[in-house]
Amino acid sequence: MAKNISFTIRYWKQNGPKDAGHFEERVMKDIPDDTSFLEMLDILNEQLINDGKEPFTFDHDCREGICGMCSLYINGTPHGKTERGATTCQLYMRRFKDGETITVEPWRSAAFPVIKDCMVDRSAFDKIQAAGGYTTIRTGQAQDANAILIPKEDADEAMDCATCIGCGACVAACKNGSAMLFVSSKVSQLALLPQGKPEAAKRAKAMVAKMDELGFGNCTNTRACEAVCPKNETIANIARLNRHFIKAKLAD
Amino acid sequence: MWLTKSSIGKKVVMSVTGIALILFLTFHAAMNVVALFSGDAYNEICELLGANWYAIVATMGLAALAVIHIVFAFLLTFENRKARGQSKYAVTARPEKVEWASQNMLVLGIIIFLGLLLHLFNFWYNMMFAEIVGTMGAYSPSDGFAWIQETFSNPVFVVLYVIWIVAIWFHLSHGFWSAIQTLGWSGKTWFCRWKIIGLVYVTLLMAAFLIVVLAFAFKCAPSLC
Known part of the structure; x- marks a missing residue:
C-alpha cells in the first residue's frame, strides 16, 4: 500500500550558463510514495504554475530508463539512489523519508553548461560520438547474419558497453569532470566486434582528442563513475580505451 | 607530443614515473632492512653509494622522476579543477566503492613531498651532499648507521x-x-588481482620502512644488541 509523505524540495534555479543560480524551496505535502521522482516534479510544477510562478525546468523524455535524457543530481548522487542502478525516471518517492529535505541540482561540469535550471547542454557527448563513434561501411544489401562469426562473450561484452545511454552521470559524479567512462564504453562497443576492429586505433585517437578538446578532465581512477552509472558500465572499459590509445600512439 | 598533450598521455607519464618511484622505494626498503641486522653491512652500502659518480647520476635521475611526477600532478589537477567548473555541488555523497585515497592523491602527495624535504635534510644533506662539498657533520658522511641512530x-x-x-x-x-x-594492463578479471597485488606489495614495502624506524626508535634491532 502506498502511503503519503511530506518533504521539502530544494531545487536549483539558473537562467542560462552565465547566471550564478540559486536554490528555491517548497514544502510538498502528501505525495503518494509510489509517485516517480519526475511525476513529483510535475506536481511541483503544477503547483508553481497555479501560484503564478515560473515552473522548474528539467530534462526528461522516455521515462522508461532507456533514453538517457533525465539528469538530476539528487541528494549528492547522480540520478539519486535508485533501487538497482537506474536513471532518475526510475526513482520513486518511497526511497525518501517523511520530513526529509531533498536537494536537486544539475550536472555540474564545465563541459555541460546549464541551459536553464537543471537542464544542461550535453551536446559535447554527441560531438565526441561524431568524432569517431561509428564504423565506415559499404552500404547496400545487408549480408547474412552469420557471415561474420562473433564469439558469444565478445558479442555480450560489446552489448554491455553499448547499453551506455550517454546520460552524463559519470561526468557529473567525477571530481575531475572526466568523460572517460562514456568515451571508453563507446569505443569498446565497436572495438570488441570484428566490424569495428579495422578502425579501432583511429577511433580511439579521434574520440580522445575530441574529449580533451571539449574540456573534459583527466581520469584519476576514483571509480565514482562506475558507482553511479545507471547501466553498470565498468572501468574495465577505461583500461581497454587506454590500451587501444597507447598502442595507437606507439604505432604512429 | 602525445605524452604532454593528450589526457591519457599525461597520465601515462604519471604512471611510468610513479612505478619507477615505487621500484626505487623497493630498493631503498631492502637497503634499510640491512641496518636492522648489521651496522657494518649497512655502512658498506652507504660507502658504495656515497658521492660516487654512478650514485650521483642515479640521484639526479631520481630527482628528475620526482619533479616530473609532481609537475604533471599539478598540471593534471589544474586541468581537472577547470573541467569541474565554477559551480560546486551543495550536497555530495561519496559512493562506497570510491576510496578516500583516490580522491586525495594531491593532498597526500604534498604531505609526502614535505616528508621528503625532512628526509633529505636528515640524511642526504649529511651524507651525499656533505661528501660532495667535503664538509663533515657530527658523524662521517658514510656512517649511515650512526645517522639513523641519531635521527x-x-x-x-x-x-x-x-x-x-x-x-x-x-x-x-x-x-x-x-x-x-x-x-x-587491466580488465574485469585483472582489476581485482592488481588491486590485491598492489595492496599486499605496498603494505609489505611500507612495513619494511616502518619496522626500521620503530626498531631504532625503541632501540631493539639485532644490529643494536
Whole structure:
C-alpha cells in the first residue's frame, strides 16, 4: 500500500550558463510514495504554475530508463539512489523519508553548461560520438547474419558497453569532470566486434582528442563513475580505451 | 607530443614515473632492512653509494622522476579543477566503492613531498651532499648507521616519519593499481588481482620502512644488541 509523505524540495534555479543560480524551496505535502521522482516534479510544477510562478525546468523524455535524457543530481548522487542502478525516471518517492529535505541540482561540469535550471547542454557527448563513434561501411544489401562469426562473450561484452545511454552521470559524479567512462564504453562497443576492429586505433585517437578538446578532465581512477552509472558500465572499459590509445600512439 | 598533450598521455607519464618511484622505494626498503641486522653491512652500502659518480647520476635521475611526477600532478589537477567548473555541488555523497585515497592523491602527495624535504635534510644533506662539498657533520658522511641512530633518537622525527610512511601507504594503495589501469594492463578479471597485488606489495614495502624506524626508535634491532 502506498502511503503519503511530506518533504521539502530544494531545487536549483539558473537562467542560462552565465547566471550564478540559486536554490528555491517548497514544502510538498502528501505525495503518494509510489509517485516517480519526475511525476513529483510535475506536481511541483503544477503547483508553481497555479501560484503564478515560473515552473522548474528539467530534462526528461522516455521515462522508461532507456533514453538517457533525465539528469538530476539528487541528494549528492547522480540520478539519486535508485533501487538497482537506474536513471532518475526510475526513482520513486518511497526511497525518501517523511520530513526529509531533498536537494536537486544539475550536472555540474564545465563541459555541460546549464541551459536553464537543471537542464544542461550535453551536446559535447554527441560531438565526441561524431568524432569517431561509428564504423565506415559499404552500404547496400545487408549480408547474412552469420557471415561474420562473433564469439558469444565478445558479442555480450560489446552489448554491455553499448547499453551506455550517454546520460552524463559519470561526468557529473567525477571530481575531475572526466568523460572517460562514456568515451571508453563507446569505443569498446565497436572495438570488441570484428566490424569495428579495422578502425579501432583511429577511433580511439579521434574520440580522445575530441574529449580533451571539449574540456573534459583527466581520469584519476576514483571509480565514482562506475558507482553511479545507471547501466553498470565498468572501468574495465577505461583500461581497454587506454590500451587501444597507447598502442595507437606507439604505432604512429 | 602525445605524452604532454593528450589526457591519457599525461597520465601515462604519471604512471611510468610513479612505478619507477615505487621500484626505487623497493630498493631503498631492502637497503634499510640491512641496518636492522648489521651496522657494518649497512655502512658498506652507504660507502658504495656515497658521492660516487654512478650514485650521483642515479640521484639526479631520481630527482628528475620526482619533479616530473609532481609537475604533471599539478598540471593534471589544474586541468581537472577547470573541467569541474565554477559551480560546486551543495550536497555530495561519496559512493562506497570510491576510496578516500583516490580522491586525495594531491593532498597526500604534498604531505609526502614535505616528508621528503625532512628526509633529505636528515640524511642526504649529511651524507651525499656533505661528501660532495667535503664538509663533515657530527658523524662521517658514510656512517649511515650512526645517522639513523641519531635521527630516530629524537621522538619528534619518529612521529613525523611514521606519519610520512602512512601517507605514502595511502598514496600507493591507490597509485599502484591506478598506474596499471592507466597503462591499460587491466580488465574485469585483472582489476581485482592488481588491486590485491598492489595492496599486499605496498603494505609489505611500507612495513619494511616502518619496522626500521620503530626498531631504532625503541632501540631493539639485532644490529643494536
